[in-house]
Amino acid sequence: MNDHVKETRYYVNGEPYDAMRHKLTVREILEIAGLTPVEDYRLIRENGNKEFTDYNEEVPISKNESFMALYKGVTPTSWR
DSSP states (O other): OOOOOEEEEETTTTTTESSSSSOOOOOOHHHHHOOSSSEEEEETTTTTTTEEETTTTTOOOOTEEEEEEEEEEEOOOOOO
16 A cells, blocks of 8 residues: 555635645645634635535545635725
């Protein structure tokens, strides 16, 4: 058996990351991308537009997989 672990490149909001495992939790994907607190974000798989609602759900990571992380809170706006 081959014990060599191959990195899998994936993207969050266009930024590249490398996974050492074939599955990561939604929480891990957001934390690795620096998006904390994770509860302030929604994670969406771009292929198929699948939204993940359980932060503990394990997500299979495919080569060059793309995700969008969307902020759920209120963003400040300027009024003139």
